Amino acid sequence: MSTVIDILPNHSSALKSAMHYALLAGGKRTRPLLVYLMGKTVTVDDADLLTISMAIECIHAYSLVHDDLPAMDDDDLRRGKPTCHKAFDEATAILAGDALQSLAFTLLADHPMSEMGNAHRIKLVSILAKAAGYLGMCGGQAIDLESTGHSISLAELTQLHQLKTGALLCACAEMVTAVAPELTPQQANAFVDYARLIGLIFQIQDDILDVEGHSDIIGKPQGSDLAQGKNTFPALLGLQSAKEELAKLHKQALQALASLPYNTEALSAFTDFVVKRDH
Amino acid sequence: MSTVIDILPNHSSALKSAMHYALLAGGKRTRPLLVYLMGKTVTVDDADLLTISMAIECIHAYSLVHDDLPAMDDDDLRRGKPTCHKAFDEATAILAGDALQSLAFTLLADHPMSEMGNAHRIKLVSILAKAAGYLGMCGGQAIDLESTGHSISLAELTQLHQLKTGALLCACAEMVTAVAPELTPQQANAFVDYARLIGLIFQIQDDILDVEGHSDIIGKPQGSDLAQGKNTFPALLGLQSAKEELAKLHKQALQALASLPYNTEALSAFTDFVVKRDH
Numbered sequence: 001m002s003t004v005i006d007i008l009p010n011h012s013s014a015l016k017s018a019m020h021y022a023l024l025a026g027g028k029r030t031r032p033l034l035v036y037l038m039g040k041t042v043t044v045d046d047a048d049l050l051t052i053s054m055a056i057e058c059i060h061a062y063s064l065v066h067d068d069l070p071a072m073d074d075d076d077l078r079r080g081k082p083t084c085h086k087a088f089d090e091a092t093a094i095l096a097g098d099a100l101q102s103l104a105f106t107l108l109a110d111h112p113m114s115e116m117g118n119a120h121r122i123k124l125v126s127i128l129a130k131a132a133g134y135l136g137m138c139g140g141q142a143i144d145l146e147s148t149g150h151s152i153s154l155a156e157l158t159q160l161h162q163l164k165t166g167a168l169l170c171a172c173a174e175m176v177t178a179v180a181p182e183l184t185p186q187q188a189n190a191f192v193d194y195a196r197l198i199g200l201i202f203q204i205q206d207d208i209l210d211v212e213g214h215s216d217i218i219g220k221p222q223g224s225d226l227a228q229g230k231n232t233f234p235a236l237l238g239l240q241s242a243k244e245e246l247a248k249l250h251k252q253a254l255q256a257l258a259s260l261p262y263n264t265e266a267l268s269a270f271t272d273f274v275v276k277r278d279h
Numbered sequence: 280m281s282t283v284i285d286i287l288p289n290h291s292s293a294l295k296s297a298m299h300y301a302l303l304a305g306g307k308r309t310r311p312l313l314v315y316l317m318g319k320t321v322t323v324d325d326a327d328l329l330t331i332s333m334a335i336e337c338i339h340a341y342s343l344v345h346d347d348l349p350a351m352d353d354d355d356l357r358r359g360k361p362t363c364h365k366a367f368d369e370a371t372a373i374l375a376g377d378a379l380q381s382l383a384f385t386l387l388a389d390h391p392m393s394e395m396g397n398a399h400r401i402k403l404v405s406i407l408a409k410a411a412g413y414l415g416m417c418g419g420q421a422i423d424l425e426s427t428g429h430s431i432s433l434a435e436l437t438q439l440h441q442l443k444t445g446a447l448l449c450a451c452a453e454m455v456t457a458v459a460p461e462l463t464p465q466q467a468n469a470f471v472d473y474a475r476l477i478g479l480i481f482q483i484q485d486d487i488l489d490v491e492g493h494s495d496i497i498g499k500p501q502g503s504d505l506a507q508g509k510n511t512f513p514a515l516l517g518l519q520s521a522k523e524e525l526a527k528l529h530k531q532a533l534q535a536l537a538s539l540p541y542n543t544e545a546l547s548a549f550t551d552f553v554v555k556r557d558h
Contacts, residue, residue: 008413011438012421015413066377071369090350091424094373095417098345101377102412105384109405121401126388133381134287134294138374142291145370159290 018088018096022061031056038176041262045114052175055104059132062100123178131171140164149229166199197253204246207232250275297367297375301340310335317455320541327396331454334383338411341379402457410450419443428508445478476532483525486511529554
């Protein structure tokens, strides 16, 4: 991943460094991991998985840089390190996010892929652009900002997260299945359903960690969502009901995997990891 | 153009309105006009020209929204109207820019095109993503921010503008010629050279207008570039030499057109218009 930044010319060293920082300053690499686990389950070519993973991670990294900006969530720390606009400056952080979004589409257009991947590049662009934009991530972030400070319904909170984080996770599944033509539509749908459930599980667990986690492990101040007036599942449902919802979604995700005629042990282990993570 | 925004669902009406505002609040539509004039010169299909124009205009509109932000150029007025972050708020303006960039790639992937356009969609994505990102517009804006307040060489100023505004104008030519397979590589290059010259002409004229123009016609305070410590061609060369450079580039642009075996009268008229514009 470092290579695609390193090979850029140095006409703006600050912007290049900020893009590098945003992409490579740690992180759990949840989306690339999900892409690889799904891809390996159905034997997608490695080159295709690499290109898809890098493109998704560029979009994810850019969204974190912009979400952390003073005008948005105004976070100073991300993964225990200064956020991009703190390590550089606001203008550079805005541009780094913008350039990372462009880079995602450059990768889908130009980075090496298999014959199968090459044949489906425009489908991948279509999936990722939709998941990143108004119909996905940006739309979700806008709802999040609008609803912060006043409470919303469970249905609204679920939609918020399905757009804000779910859309990109679903795009992981949609992109992998787009280059796996041996899948039936039903099987492809099972992967997308699974990814959608992972998105919700991830968010509910995130909300629970904001209540119960330790600041030094989760990499941001514990209770920061509540302090900012964010709507969370525990705030809406109560902590105990949020945990029950998490257990229900966990079970549904494992059922989606069980419906597939593949060895899904690695994906099951990943699911358990997402449910039980402490950061 | 309004339609692609209007058909979006209303889950975030503020974001949707801000995207609409950014795309449709006036503007000279220089890039779509250039796309149509070049496309009509070589008889490219209307559907392809429309899709290319809309995608380019989404990138251009997003870049204006982000460039105007307080952390960037901090402009309150654009085309005589409140800038997007003034009409809405900063967070919504950042997201509107982000979502417009995604929308550009959605259009290239999904908006109707001819058989020829369909066959070259991924090439169009490649061209536009490169022109928008670090190797183009974002890189140029970063150089602009870094160099504001201290003077740079003519070569550096030229590179700045070739990236900041030239890359997207060149992309207009590259995208049109990508769906016009009857062109020889030399002819395609002549169109790209022409677009590159138009970019420089446009910028030098912009700089001259900042010195000589009227605030109420140019839609921003006269002298604002100088006040912000921006590097400009008149500041570097003197006003008279900047005008001579403009005349030289004007001649070169007309020569590039004359080398083509097409009726380039409309493009010549467009060139004259860009040189003589007063806003």
